Amino acid sequence: MGWLAAGDQYEVALIEGRVAARATSGRAAGRQLKSLPKALRDHPEVDRLRRFAEWLDRHAAACVAQTDLWMVSSLPVPTGLLARVWPDEAWQSALRDLAVVGDDPDEVGFLRDATEAGELRVVNLDGETVRLSPATVTLPHPVLLPDLDDLREFAAELGVVQKVEQIHRATWRKPADLADNATTVTEFSGGTYDSRFALAARATSLGYRVTGGYATCRVRDTGAIVEASVWIGEPYWDDEVTTGGLSWQDLDGRTLPLREVGPVAWSEGMRMAAALHAGRRVEEGKDT
Incomplete structure (x- = not known):
């Protein structure tokens, strides 16, 4: 994007996601200014560029989210x-x-x-x-x-650098010796948070959905959609809470035996449970 006229003395442009200005006259003519002059802060052209920058940020985030969905599924x-x-x-x-x-x-x-x-x-x-x-x-x-x-x-x-976490994404492989009737993984249970709000906030900040008493993520695996869920406590609970067990359900709400959980759904569910457990309160001198 080129430079746009903003009044008689300045031009503005979007450079690296921020609105920049340069003078069109005087000794500083043609040089980019270190900061936006006060006279331009409310200028319509500056406001238009700011809104355009916000749209570009949303668009970039949407592209990453869609690509991540293609990859995870x-x-x-x-x-x-x-x-x-x-x-x-x-x-x-x-x-x-x-x-x-x-x-x-x-x-x-x-x-x-x-x-x-x-x-x-x-x-x-x-x-x-x-x-x-x-x-x-x-x-x-x-x-x-x-x-x-x-x-x-x-x-x-x-020197590969991926915008969407793929090859360096944390993965878990399902054990081969699971009991036939097992439906819950407790490996990451027991992580203590000062409040349910703090635990829910961590879940949403990581991109997971909070529904009722659970943090959840949906995954398409082997042609079916499966939802992994971790118990995070009753809504509006003010006291400390601990992370609960991890389980998987199909779209009909049926809890899946662990043996039926596909490799991607297993890995993504474990990744969510591990990330929630990692944010737990750790007392000084302890790592539990």
Whole structure:
């Protein structure tokens, strides 16, 4: 975006998300000012740029949220759609360097570019840039990626930085020795908070939904939507509370036996429970 006239003496522009000004006359003509002059603070052009900056922030957040949803759900995304949104800097920032999988589930690469013709350019695990043009690609949840440790090591060598947490996302794999009738995980129970409000606030700040006495997250796993939930105490409870057990339900409200919970739903539920437990009150000299 170029410089816009704001009165007879100044021009304004949006630079790195902030409104900047420069003088158009005098000794400082053409130089960007260190701060916005008082005369411009209520100028209509400045107000318009501020509102535009706020919209850009919301748009960038929406792009990250949508990309995160595709990744967590491992949903197939049309390659043509990625090509259409790629020129948008916010979309490009959210998508760049994500691990993608095309027609061959064993061939993983880091997304580096998308052309108007619907072709993706990715860096494969041999360090080569290759072109892919499948009808759809997936941005796999890391628990589904083979050789995740090797992929993380290779990403470090490439200097990969992901806007959406994918390959360095904390993951948990479901144990194979679960009891047939088990429905609750208690590994992260017992984390004490001074109030239910504080625990609920941590849950919402982490992006989880608070419904009734539970913090919840919904995940699409193996074609079905599953909701993981952690007990956080009755609403309006003023005294200290502790994190409760973790369980999973289907959309009909049926509590799933742990053996029926899919790998992504398991990992994301455990990630939520661990994050809530991590914010607990820790007494001096203790780590419980």
